[in-house]
Structure formats: structure tokens, C-alpha cells
Amino acid sequence: MGNRRLTAREVAKLADVSVATVSRVSRGTGQVSPETRARVLRVIEEHGYRPSQMGRALAEQRHGSVAIVLPGLAGPYFSELIQGFESEVMDAGASVHIFGTHHRADADEHVLGIAARVDAVAVHGDTIGADTLRELAARAPVVVLAGRPLDGIPAVRADNSPIGELTRHLLVDHGYRRLTFVGDPEGSPDVTDRWEAFRDAHRDARLAPPRNPFRIGLQQSDGVLAAGELLGARRPPRAIVCANDETALGVLIGALGRGLSVPGDLAITGFDDVPMSSLVQPRLTTVRQPVRELGATTARLLISGLGGPGAVMDAVLATETVMRESCGCPL
Amino acid sequence: MGNRRLTAREVAKLADVSVATVSRVSRGTGQVSPETRARVLRVIEEHGYRPSQMGRALAEQRHGSVAIVLPGLAGPYFSELIQGFESEVMDAGASVHIFGTHHRADADEHVLGIAARVDAVAVHGDTIGADTLRELAARAPVVVLAGRPLDGIPAVRADNSPIGELTRHLLVDHGYRRLTFVGDPEGSPDVTDRWEAFRDAHRDARLAPPRNPFRIGLQQSDGVLAAGELLGARRPPRAIVCANDETALGVLIGALGRGLSVPGDLAITGFDDVPMSSLVQPRLTTVRQPVRELGATTARLLISGLGGPGAVMDAVLATETVMRESCGCPL
């Protein structure tokens, strides 16, 4: 186990040069004669010298890492988002701090603590309060991910409006009545947008939208539970517009488990287009969102440094509806 | 945005004390008179002084954070594992670096890079090669999570043997023949253990185990795909033992989607007991694993410092079979 590592000073002594030269060689900056470089490199190789991250951070006044704050990590959406973010950050030679708040009470406090260990932070949706977000922005560069810009804090998000199209499709093209929206608008800006698009589509079709959404979490199991309650009611919905694919999949599984026919008895739609959505029977009608790109774009914004005139303040990425069979369309 | 922060020296000047006293007050160590403490605290409050993480790390010679390396983050298993790990680490006042290798080619290299920014590392299963693992252990304290101890590197894992019980149950109690194991033993030590327990149970029942497992990934979508191939064959299996619940759920959904009856035509079992498993129809027979505790135990081991005489070298956590209906047992 780690026989106390070598310092630059010791390498310098061994190679008979100054620490400055060791630094120049190890970072590849400045002018060093080939012979000297070779000599230093030999010592570095031989003794396995690796510069201390701490010393370097202090001298350079930068941590060399960024953070991404998410409500949780479960499900394909977050996994994909993180991959996009991570790979972009790594290409830039930095490292990533991932923090899932999981609705813990002291989340805000921890997020502020993280700000002390990274150079910049990406915050997903409404994971932390607006005040904490502002406080955070005072301590480090911040980008909101899947949310709206706030007081000069830029945002990267996807276009949620296709939920309106989808709702219109169910209402007008298929002629369904009694639609229910499943998802909690309070939970995230994305769901808020989708719920509003759902309601607006009703108004555009001159129909009264439901007064309330059916509020649940965003995981598959939440969808199954929702199906249980919704479909056991006296007047079950004819179609369910879900806030995301995971819940839609859960609702589908729950409906099928109760012996219902989808889309015959119940039509279902989702959002995201995760892999499972095209593998279930019937396949899920949904909206495709470039999740990976969302993470990558956020990372680029964070890394390239924010602010400055002409900087991106709000990046809205395009999405597209994917019509399959769960809405009632023919195969 | 961050009006260049105050340093301890500046606080010292403002409070008319020395930096040493500022340090004593801010860390709450040493003896400081009430008046002096109050004076310093006032300045700290007023100007919003927060000690620099970099300076502190260098002086204390510790990063104050640990890392956890995983193959990926998708699915409820990893989410739960991370929560257990994270919450234990945070209670200790440290922060967490999460790194998902996602099978990227340069994963090993990145893992070694991470070792330079943390005080200790937990590595899941076979995410990195044995050589890299040893090299890593030379740079920082390491614990293997869901794998076997290696050359003095301790491990924390769950007991996979109940898969043997489950297999015996299918073979003997239900009298099924033609069982298939779904999962890739090369992928992780856990799956290796489970595949071996599956084979041993066959031998114990004096039956020939299948020569090969059906190798796939550990996600739900992989399970659906597996069901498609397996059930379309000339002689489909009578029962499928899956490496985990996610794939079992996928197989179940795939089988149901093809119009098969479960467990009538096909029995299915899993491992983990994730929330979905008790919500599907039929409910999944599986093995309950204390995933959260697995993460927490790993974190505690990492934090309390490894090595030393009498240290834990291999912690195997108890698991239990959960009999439900997907194996053919009555409701």
C-alpha cells in the first residue's frame, strides 16, 4: 500500500534539476532541452512520480472537476443523461461529481457543500430551491438542466410541446374522451410543461381539461400503482398521458395485468422513448428526447465557461413524436 | 458571481487576530477566549468567509471524499446501492465521486485518475481488470463491492447461494425440466456465483445442467430480447432462472406479450427483489438482497480505514428466497 509518494522536490533532487523543471516536464509546458527532459522523465518513470492533485489544485486555483445534481439516479433517463454529461467532461480532462438528492432533507446544504469542491455545477430541474440555486450561483458557475433559466443562470432543456400534439392526436384523431395526465407537475419543470401542454391541447380542441393530474413519481413501479387506482375507479379513463416512459410502461403493465386490452380499452402514451418502449406489446407511442445530447450540451456549457456577452442563456433541444400502437394507431 | 472570496489571512486582519486563531475558530478546535471567538465569528458571518477546500486538503493531506466505481447506473439495484453508500459517507462528512465505466475502453485509466482525487475507492464487481485493481490498491485504500477479496483487498458482497435453493425448488418441488439460466457469468462475480449455484443444484438433483447460460446484459430490455429468442425456439425452456430481477421482469413482459401463460407455460425467477417484482402479475419469485446495506457496509469499511490486524477482509451479507407465484407456487 502506497509507500509515501514522491514529491516534485525529490524528483528534482534525483534528476539534479530544479522543481521548476520537473513541473515543466510533467506538464509538458515551457522549454526544456531534450537531454534534461529525458533525464527527468527517467526518474519519473523509475520512481513512479505522479503530481499531487491537491498541490496542483491549490496552485492552479481550480479543482479540475464539475458536479451534476439530480433528484435520483434510477431509470434509463438519468443513466443516459449522466453518460452524455460524463463523457463530455472527461474529454475535457476533468472529473465528475454526481449527487442524487433522493429527497433528503439536507440536500440543499449538501449541494452548497459540493460547490466548494468543484469548478462548476449543473442542477437538474427543481432538485433544489430557487434560493439555494441563487446562493449556489454566487459560489460557482451554474447551469440548470431540464428547467428554466433563472436570474442569469442559463438552462439546457428539451422541447416539451409535443405532448400537446400527442394530446390533440388522442382527442381529435382518435376521438377519445376522458383523458388523464399521470405525473406530478410540482416535481419538475419538465412535468409542469407537459401538464400545461396537455391542458392547452384540451382547450384548443374546445374541451374541458381535467382539473387535476394524477400525481405520482416517475418510476415504473409508480406507474403500476397508478394503474391500480385509476383502472379500479367507477369511470376509468379512456386514455392516459404519462409524464414519462417509465410510468407509461408501468401503467401498461398494470393494465395488461388486470386483463385490459391496450389500446382497445385504454390508450397510453409516454415521453422519452427509452429502449423498453419499442419492445413492449403494444409498442409505446411517445416523444423522443435527445437525453444524451442534453447531458453533453450541459457539460459543454459548463466547461467552456459561462457568462460573457453572447453566451447561451437558454438552449432548447428539439424532440419528436413517435407514433406507435399504444395510442390506438394501426400496426 | 463569486466576488473573489475572503482568505483566512484577510479575516485575521479584519478581526485583528492571527490566522492561527481564525483557523481555531473556524474549525472549533483549540482554546479561544469567548470574546475573541465572537469577534472572529462576526467577521466570518459578515463577510461570508468559507475556508478553501483546496488549502484545507493540502494542509490536512486528505481530500475528504471517496469514490465508488460501477459498471453503470441504470436500474433500481445501482440506485439503491448508491443511496446506501452515499448516505453513510455523508454522515461521515465526506463527499462521493461516482464513476460509471459503461464499458468504455479507457475506463481503467480513468479509475486510476480518480484515485488521485479521493481518499479511498470502492470498486464494483469486475468493472476493472485485476491488474488495474492491484495498481489502484497501491495508490489508495480499496474495497471490492459485490466481488471476491483479492490479494489483501477486502470485499463486501451478498450470499448468492439461494439461487441453488431456487433451482432445486423448480427442479424437485415443481418437477420442471429444461431450465435455462439467463445472464452473463463473465459480466460480474455475482452472476458467476449464481450460474454456478444453478449448475450445482442440477448436479445435486442428479440432473445434467445446461452446458451454457443464455448470455445477456442485466437490464429489463435485455430480458425482453432474451424472451424473444428463447421462446421462439423449437424447444423453449420450461423455466428460466434469471441473474437478476430486471432481466426476469423483461422475460416476463416478453413472455406475456407473446401470449404465454406464466407460470403455466413458463416459470420465471429473479434476484434482488426490486419494487416492481411484487407489483407484476404474476408476482416474481426471487431472492431478496440487502442492496442498500451492501452500499452502507462498503462505505463504513472504506471510511473507518482499512488494513490493520483484525480488519474485515470479507463481509458476506445474508439474503433470503422470496417465494411468490412466477415459479408456479399457488397464490
Place this chain on the structure above:
DNA sequence: TTGTAAGCGTTATCAT
């Protein structure tokens, strides 16, 4: 091209 020396922001050891 190379070396000297001054930071970077803490903590901790001595004196006083």
C-alpha cells in the same frame, strides 16, 4: 534553457 523564490489557503507546532 534553467534556477530561485514567491505565492496558493490552510493547519499545526512552538513560543510567548
Place this chain on the structure above:
DNA sequence: ATGATAACGCTTACAA
């Protein structure tokens, strides 16, 4: 109880 001051390990002017 408090203050100088020396680490901690590196980068980077500035000199030579």
C-alpha cells in the same frame, strides 16, 4: 489564550 512561522506540493513569474 494568542501569535509567528513552518509545512503541505505544486505552478509560475522573474532572473540568470
